[in-house]
Amino acid sequence: MDSEVEAGLRTRIINEVMQRAEGNGGFLTRHELLEWTVDGRKLPVIDYSRGIRNPADFGSTLSIVSSAGGPYDDVESPDDGLLHYAYRDGDPWTGDNRKLRTALETGMPLILFRKETPGVLTPVAPVYVVDDEPENRAFIIALDEAFRFMPRGRDMTEDQRRYALRLAKQRLHQPAFRTRVLVAYESHCAVCELRHASLLDAAHIIADGDPRGRPTVTNGLAMCKIHHAAFDQQMLGVTPDYEVRIAKSLLDEIDGPMLKFGLQAMDGRRIWVPSRRSDRPDPELLADRWKAFAPGI
Structure with missing residues (x-):
């Protein structure tokens, strides 16, 4: 050729x-x-x-x-x-x-x-x-x-x-x-279960700049872009027992449908987790992350 x-x-x-x-x-x-x-x-x-x-x-x-x-x-x-x-x-x-x-x-x-x-x-x-x-x-x-x-x-x-x-x-x-994360989560957002893979990210539970922030599936959560951004901004948290919490400041706000249905309605939901237990989020890592979020509730 x-x-x-x-x-x-x-x-x-x-x-x-x-x-x-x-x-x-x-x-x-x-x-x-x-x-x-x-x-x-x-x-x-x-x-x-x-x-x-x-x-x-x-x-x-x-x-x-x-x-x-x-x-x-x-x-x-x-x-x-x-x-x-x-x-x-x-x-x-x-x-x-x-x-x-x-x-x-x-x-x-x-x-x-x-x-x-x-x-x-x-x-x-x-x-x-x-x-x-x-x-x-x-x-x-x-x-x-x-x-x-x-x-x-x-x-x-x-x-x-x-x-x-x-x-x-x-x-x-x-x-x-x-x-690795999206395959484990079968291309579901862990928070809202959105299944459009191009709209999903792999969110680190412990940031990759931290010595504990290893790029493993157990340190990751598949999230759509809105929930990933909220997670990074401490507006959305995940408890060690896999429940979603939305920051009180957001729950008290009145805005359009994205806030109401995309964020506020997620409060109290259990996240969608991989079927393989070995791929599920590490509760200890979630507990460490939760400490940074909890004061915002």
Whole structure:
């Protein structure tokens, strides 16, 4: 395929994948990605059995899949937010590795899929192959094209390092957390049970800036955007035994239907929780959060 034609098709696929994922709550299923079509022609976006997708008529890799505990040692650096993506099996200069190296040489964008739960993947795109480390049998994947032209590792300035880590949090960690939480809650708002995934967020019980604010499902609540905002502003609280409370200041207000039905009517409701007990909100974390809210009742 001509490189300009491939570049245009690649950009189109990336945009369509990200748009469809956002409409679904930030993630896509393995089945959707394997059955992907372009202009009526089937063109899977992931591979059936491998963690790398190299369409036969593409000059370079289209997508890679990274998952914790997988067969390869794909590791995200805690120092700069870059992903060390291990060489695939076989000769490092041929096969799958060759097309990843071509992506490095040409600067073609890829899609990174994070496998958070079985059959569910979070797309992060565009990402770029920015370096090759034969001594470590790994390619370096970055979340911004700028890293193709920036120093890496110990040569990065402190400002560049902070930028890279902030980018990893925004484009990698937050979407992954959202996927895990929305999948656990079956795309329900815990407060009002709204089931429009594109209108749902993953709210942290303990803020992610706190040492205890780990990006785990038990530290999260699926919430629609209005209830998430109210939760963050301490206008809405959740007790350790899963009851919603609305701040007294809001209960005393008189306003339009959103206040009456969207917030005031939620007072005293029990939240909708995941069917798996291991995914339900941690009562101890809710108790800590509740201490900050309770004075507003």
